[in-house]
Amino acid sequence: MQxxxxxxxxxxGALLSTGAMADKLKVGFVYVGPVSDGGWTYxxxxxxxxxxxxxxxxxxxxxxxxxxxxxxxxxxxxxxAQQNDMVFTTSFGYMNPTVKVAKRFPNVKFExxxxxxxxxxVAVYSSRFxxxxxxxxxxxxxxxxxxxxxxxxxxxIPEVIRGINAAYLAAKSVNPDVKxxxxxxxxxxxxxxxxDAAKALIDQGADILMQHTDSGAPMQIAEQQGIxxxxxxxxxxxxxxxxxxxxxxxxxxxxxxxxxxxxxxxSWSSTDTWGGFDTGMVAxxxxxxxxxAELKAKAIAARDNIxxxxxxxxxxxxxxxxxxxxxxxxxxxxDGTLLGMDFxxxxxxxxxxx
Amino acid sequence: MDYGFLIxxxxxxxxxxxxxxxxxxxxxxxxxxxxLNLGVEGMMxxxxxxxxxVVIAGGGGVxxxxxxxxxxxxxxxxxxxxxLVLYANAVATGLALTLFGLGLSALLGSQFVGLSAxxxxxxxxxxxxxxxxxxxxLFQHDPMIYVSLLTAxxxxxxxxxxxxxxxxxxxxxxxxxxxAIGYNVVAIRFAAACAGGALAGIGGAYLSIVQTPLFVxxxxxxxxxxxxxxxxxxxxKVGRVLLGAYLFGGITIIxxxxxxxxxxxxxxxxxxxxxxxxxxxxxxxxxxGIQARSGAPRALGQTFKVTH
Numbered sequence: 001m002q003x004x005x006x007x008x009x010x011x012x013g014a015l016l017s018t019g020a021m022a023d024k025l026k027v028g029f030v031y032v033g034p035v036s037d038g039g040w041t042y043x044x045x046x047x048x049x050x051x052x053x054x055x056x057x058x059x060x061x062x063x064x065x066x067x068x069x070x071x072x073x074x075x076x077x078x079x080x081a082q083q084n085d086m087v088f089t090t091s092f093g094y095m096n097p098t099v100k101v102a103k104r105f106p107n108v109k110f111e112x113x114x115x116x117x118x119x120x121x122v123a124v125y126s127s128r129f130x131x132x133x134x135x136x137x138x139x140x141x142x143x144x145x146x147x148x149x150x151x152x153x154x155x156x157i158p159e160v161i162r163g164i165n166a167a168y169l170a171a172k173s174v175n176p177d178v179k180x181x182x183x184x185x186x187x188x189x190x191x192x193x194x195x196d197a198a199k200a201l202i203d204q205g206a207d208i209l210m211q212h213t214d215s216g217a218p219m220q221i222a223e224q225q226g227i228x229x230x231x232x233x234x235x236x237x238x239x240x241x242x243x244x245x246x247x248x249x250x251x252x253x254x255x256x257x258x259x260x261x262x263x264x265x266x267s268w269s270s271t272d273t274w275g276g277f278d279t280g281m282v283a284x285x286x287x288x289x290x291x292x293a294e295l296k297a298k299a300i301a302a303r304d305n306i307x308x309x310x311x312x313x314x315x316x317x318x319x320x321x322x323x324x325x326x327x328x329x330x331x332x333x334x335d336g337t338l339l340g341m342d343f344x345x346x347x348x349x350x351x352x353x354x
Numbered sequence: 355m356d357y358g359f360l361i362x363x364x365x366x367x368x369x370x371x372x373x374x375x376x377x378x379x380x381x382x383x384x385x386x387x388x389x390l391n392l393g394v395e396g397m398m399x400x401x402x403x404x405x406x407x408v409v410i411a412g413g414g415g416v417x418x419x420x421x422x423x424x425x426x427x428x429x430x431x432x433x434x435x436x437x438l439v440l441y442a443n444a445v446a447t448g449l450a451l452t453l454f455g456l457g458l459s460a461l462l463g464s465q466f467v468g469l470s471a472x473x474x475x476x477x478x479x480x481x482x483x484x485x486x487x488x489x490x491x492l493f494q495h496d497p498m499i500y501v502s503l504l505t506a507x508x509x510x511x512x513x514x515x516x517x518x519x520x521x522x523x524x525x526x527x528x529x530x531x532x533x534a535i536g537y538n539v540v541a542i543r544f545a546a547a548c549a550g551g552a553l554a555g556i557g558g559a560y561l562s563i564v565q566t567p568l569f570v571x572x573x574x575x576x577x578x579x580x581x582x583x584x585x586x587x588x589x590x591k592v593g594r595v596l597l598g599a600y601l602f603g604g605i606t607i608i609x610x611x612x613x614x615x616x617x618x619x620x621x622x623x624x625x626x627x628x629x630x631x632x633x634x635x636x637x638x639x640x641x642x643g644i645q646a647r648s649g650a651p652r653a654l655g656q657t658f659k660v661t662h
Contacts, residue, residue: 034460034571036467066572150614156621183613184621190575191566192370193606199366200610203359215573216470217566224473239470239568349616 025264027051028080029063030073032091033189039214039233040188040250041065044090044113047252054257058264069093074101081105086263088256089113092157098122109263114159116339118270125255128276129159130166130338131306132248133210134313135284135299136230137170139245140208141178142295143228144171150201151182152194152211152218156353158341160212165345166313167210170302172347181206184353191217202227208245219243228290235285246299247285254280274335277307314338319346361490363611368499369565371603373398373557373574375502377581378588378595379509380553384430385585386513387546388526390655391433392448394554395578396455397426401555402562403459406569409471418563419498419556426555427548429455434544437657444655452578460571471567474498496564498556505553510592522546526651529658539658554578580629587636589649594636602632 029048033041048061062084067076073089074097080087081101086109089098095115102110102122110122118124140149149171153160164182171178181204183197190213198209198218202225209229211218216239222229223240231237231247255273262268275281284303287296305311316327321344327333344352377394384391391397405422409415433451436442474496477483482493512519522542524532529539557577562569580602588594609624640649 036460036464036571038468038570042467181614181616183610184625185610186621186625187575189570189572191568191570191573192373192561192575192577195566196366196370196607197610199362200607200614203362203366204611204614205359215566215570216468216568220470220473220566220568236468238468350613351618353621 023058025055025059025086025260026084027059027061027260027263028084028087029061030067030076030080030087030089030091030094031063031065032067032069032093033214034066035063037189037214038216038236041090041214043234043250044088044252047256048088050253051256051260055260055264059260073097077101078104081108081110084108086111086260092159109268111259118272120270123259123268123270123272125259125271125273125275126159127250127252127281128274129248129250129282130162130313131276131303132282132284133163133166134170134306135302136210136246136248137167138174138302139291139295139299140167140210140228140230141171141173141175142298143245143290144175144178144208146205146207147175147177147179148205148207149178149180150198150204150206150209151180152197152201152209152213153182153184154188154213155186156184156342158339161344161352162338162341163212164348165341168348169318169345170313180348182348182350185213187213189214191215194218195221198222198229199225216240228288231285237285237288242288242290244285245288245291249283249285251281251283277303278309320344321346321348321351359611361487363607364491365495367600367604367607368495369603370606371600372499372502373560373565373577374581374584374599374602375506375596376557376560377554377578378584378599379502379505379592380426380550380557381581381585382550382590382592382595383509383522383553384547384550385654386526386590386651387522387543388529388651388653388656388658389434389437389543389547389550390444390448391430391451391547391550392445392582393429393433393451393455393578394581395574395576396452397429397551397554398455398558398561398574398578398581399459399572400429400455401426401558402573403463403466403558403569404555405559406466406471406562406567407462409563409567410466410469415474415563419559422555422559422563423552424555426551426553426558428551429555430547430551431544433551434547438540438543438547441657441659444657456572463569463571466569469568471563473567474564498560498564506592506596513592523651526653529653529656533658533660540660543658554581557581584632584636587633587640589636589640590651591640591649594639598632598636601635602628605631 031041035045064076088111090113092114098112099117114126168180194213195217198221207227211232216236219229219236219239222243228245229243237244312332314333316331317329318327320326401422404425405418408418408421436447437444476496479493483489525542533539584598588598605628
């Protein structure tokens with residue numbers, strides 16, 4: 001990987017020396033995985049390509065992929081900041097390095113995905129994936145026969161915990177007996193381990209899988225064992241043509257095109273964007289054949305109600321896992337609590353890894 | 355509690371361990387001949403991408419594994435050429451081989467994004483497969499698992515009882531003496547390295563053809579390094595390598611099950627457990643006085659130059 005980063009840096013350097021035309025906006029992207037992951041990073045790269053398609057030769061984009069969320073990140077972000085007018089850092093773990101580097105490059109515009117630290121030249125953006133989790137929770141609650149949903153989780157960060165809670169609450173609202181088994185694999189991306197986790201969950205009785213990891217491996221296992229699963233980040237129907245009920249798709253293209261456009265016409269400012277179904281940043285994959293027409297209609301209705309603001313996936317009464325009241329009847333969760341969520345809601349077994 | 359999950363859990367353990375068994379056996383052959391090849395990860399991932407490519411092209415699993423073996427052997431051959439013939443530093447070359455393999459496989463594999471191959475068929479052995487409990491545990495696997503076990507048994511015999519095996523060990527223990535009595539040290543080491551590479555390639559292909567029939571960049575996710583460590587902690591003994599691989603795979607699967615049951619142990623600790631347990635167990639059984647030291651091939655990683 002190191003080698004590839006070198007090559008990317010060298011390529012970026014070459015572009016710098018040859019294409020130093022002043023009217024071009026140079027935009028750099030840092031990816032946590034390979035663009036070929038078919039999931040999280042792949043969708044960000046689709047967004048990058050949308051920017052190129054929209055603005056043609058008025059922009060020039062570069063990316064560095066598979067940058068781990070450690071000390072490497074700061075070096076790569078610094079490098080990109082030296083060579084670009086705008087830098088998108090597309091993983092939660094890039095938060096601190098992004099803010100740090102941004103201080104040293106006040107003229108470069110930074111966009112950090114899924115974080116919460118802003119500065120004058122650091123905007124943050126994320127998607128309300130939990131809205132999608134609500135919809136797949138409804139479907140899972142209706143369709144599970146063993147009343148057991150398996151959830152493959154990556155790291156115990158608010159983003160992931162929020163997804164678990166949203167899916168569980170939705171499933172429980174239509175099926176009071178539903179249980180959720182959660183396995184943390186402590187990786188975003190290890191197909192072998194994700195497959196092992198999927199098998200462990202199925203062996204323990206789960207007949208529907210949800211995942212918050214990036215590869216198509218759990219979907220393949222679901223297909224092999226004849227159960228159902230939901231795609232993550234992009235359409236995973238290839239991995240489980242019969243198994244995929246639907247999936248939560250991250251569509252970054254509208255946001256990237258909009259922000260790069262603002263940077264071009266000078267109207268860019270540090271903003272905090274948290275878009276959901278309403279902005280098109282969260283979308284559903286096509287429904288699988290196993291989903292009945294009735295259930296499909298229900299899922300689409302839920303999506304539309306969330307999009308137009310009639311339905312909030314976190315509407316009280318909701319208790320925390322320990323039984324204490326979190327939201328009173330009719331109350332909806334505020335964004336601050338959602339962004340920092342570090343607790344399970346009542347009914348989920350096990351504890352959040354600290 | 356329903357214990358029905360135990361049988362499929364056991365099957366998962368065997369599947370999760372098999373890539374490690376292949377890769378570690380390969381490295382064992384290589385190191386027994388005195389060749390320290392740190393490029394296991396790179397050879398595995400090349401096996402994974404080439405094996406998957408053949409399967410996607412319609413070549414079938416058997417041909418896929420064969421191609422993966424060739425790819426791994428070619429990588430090892432490159433390593434052999436650099437270190438045995440051109441006297442490059444083995445450690446640096448091995449690391450470079452890993453980086454090279456990861457990069458090249460990503461390049462070759464970029465066309466396989468989102469592709470899924472058919473599941474690799476499982477063997478159904480008449481009568482034996484139908485025995486309750488034992489049948490599913492021992493006799494309902496894919497053929498490659500039996501290949502991996504036969505390889506282990508074959509290697510144990512090879513190094514203990516065959517003349518060729520003793521020659522390989524002699525080359526790994528004292529290349530000057532082996533050379534003095536007329537053995538071609540470089541050729542033997544080259545062959546051992548290539549055999550090791552072939553097994554690493556098969557181990558990688560097991561991931562991309564059997565375990566999860568897909569290819570994504572970096573999908574070996576560090577398994578090559580685990581295989582390397584297994585060989586050292588098992589003090590270069592076939593049986594212990596096998597034990598270590600299954601122990602590692604076993605604890606990996608068990609910790610996932612523990613989480614599924616909602617038992618409150620921090621998942622980060624559970625994720626560490628396979629590494630810790632494997633190292634501790636293998637160290638304890640390998641640490642009988644000076645035996646621990648005598649396990650290592652004495653000329654491991656040393657450069658051999660013909661001086662006369």
